[in-house]
Amino acid sequence: MKLELAPIGFIHSPHEQAEGTPIQPRYAETVDGTVEVFPAFAPGLRDLAGFDRIWLLFWCHRACPARLEVIPYLDTQPRGVFATRAPSRPNPIGLSCVRLLAIEGPILRVAGLDMLDGTPLMDIKPYVPDWDVFPADRVGWYAQAGGPRLADGRFAQGTEPQPP
Ligand SMILES: C[S@@+](CC[C@H](N)C(=O)[O-])C[C@H]1O[C@@H](n2cnc3c(N)ncnc32)[C@H](O)[C@@H]1O
Known part of the structure; x- marks a missing residue:
């Protein structure tokens, strides 16, 4: 089975590249940005303003090709990709719980962004x-995990597969 998906908008964040980007919203509380919802989908934003937080589902469009075993950012051992939140996965879907600051027409102001600028938005x-x-x-x-809460470039487009 093949599915056809199309974005409903784009996420605009200050993160231009994977390296240095927070690895989860928990470590990005002061990182503000906007979510641009295409006008055709704007009626679907009705009543969303009453929520403090929203889930964003997005497509990690700049991830390197999928790997089934990865060394996660906070670890040194290979792990099955489905036991991690690595962006390089068979369907590179990310999910982040962000703070909803305001809604201005089809634009959401949000905080807690761990995704790259221009990331396609799939759902809210x-x-x-x-x-x-x-x-x-x-x-x-x-x-047992430890280590920096900011990403390096290990899952960015063009990076070599990690040894399993
Ligand atoms: C570990 S993933 C977690 C994403 C989401 N919170 C989740 O749990 O599914 C976050 C990292 O993915 C990378 N990333 C974010 N947006 C991306 C995109 N559009 N394409 C490729 N990599 C991306 C950045 O390095 C960021 O630090």
């Missing part, structure tokens, strides 16, 4: 703690 959903927060005792390899 409201963040609802009742649905989206679960207690979890086990967090796999992340329990």
